[in-house]
Amino acid sequence: MTDPTAGFGERAVALAGEHDRTDLAAFLTRAVRLDEAAVVRLRRRGDGVLAAWIQTGFEVLAARIVRGTVHPADLCVAADSLRAALTASVGTANAIDPGWAMDSAWRGALPPDEGFVHVDDVPARVLVELAQQGVALTRDAGAQGPPASLLAQEVLEVSAGETAGGHETTVGVPMRMVFALGAMGFVPTTGRDTMVADGIAADEVVRVRTSNIWLRLDARFGSVYLRKSGGLGLSVI
Structure with missing residues (x-):
């Protein structure tokens, strides 16, 4: 198969369709809302898709998968430069120039594509309600943003039940992951505000996965990741 970015230049992004272009643009819009100077990392995968990564500011990574290549x-x-290029190319199938390379601005490693164990599925409404409570606490305290103690607090415990060896896998989900999931708009809702639980279907779930190093929440529109060795007290029992 011909590489759609071939011959375009030193840097190029090609998306499979308009839906993928819209998805990536929405992801970048959320990233820029969190940080006007956000940097997005694009990584080609071997299955005909690319992963877009950003650092949310909550010490949590967020990722969106779209069909395409880089x-x-x-x-x-x-992120703002790539978003502008996507907007300018609406209605075309051409590869785009994503802007100047900023590899030196990215700090830290990315999680692996594989090696995660499914712990359990959690109703999306539960996580959004927790985010609402966290926002209310922050507002009541008159803080400019969530305090570090609140971000580090484990607000949900998820268990997989006993394995064949008789061991139970349990993970604690900290508020920083809940905030990141909501801020990125990864949970579908009928309203404009993803922090409103009433607009979320009762059967909509968020999947909790874990590895030795990473904790991961997978929602319909994207995933958030937390490195467990970051001193936040997370553990797998």
């Missing part, structure tokens, strides 16, 4: 295979660019 050249080079691992590239960091300014």
Whole structure:
């Protein structure tokens, strides 16, 4: 199969369709709302898709998968520049120039694509309600943003039940992951505000997965990841 980015230049992004272009643009819009100077990392995967990553500011990574490719295979660019290029290319199938490379601006490693164990599924409404409570606490305290103690607090415990060896896998989900999931708009809702639980279907779930190093929440529109070795007290029992 011909690489749609071939011959375009040193840097290029090609998306499979308009839906993928819209998805990536929405992801970048959320990223820029969190940080006007956000950097997005684009990484080509071997199954015909690319992953877009951003650092949310909650010490949590957020990722969105779209159909497409990127050249080079691992590239960091300014989120606002890529969003502008996507907007300017609406209605075309051409590869786009994502902007200047900013690889030096990315700090830290990415989670692996595989190696995660499914713990359990949690109703999305539960997580959004927790986020609402956290926002209310922050507002009542008159703080400019969530305090570090609240971000680190484990607000949900999820268990997988006993395995064949008789061991139970249990993980604690901290508020920082709940905030990041809501801020990125990864849970579908009928309203404009993803922090409103009433607009979320009762059967909509968020999948909790874990590895030795990472904790992961998968929602319909994207995933958030937390490195468990970051001193936040997370553990797998």
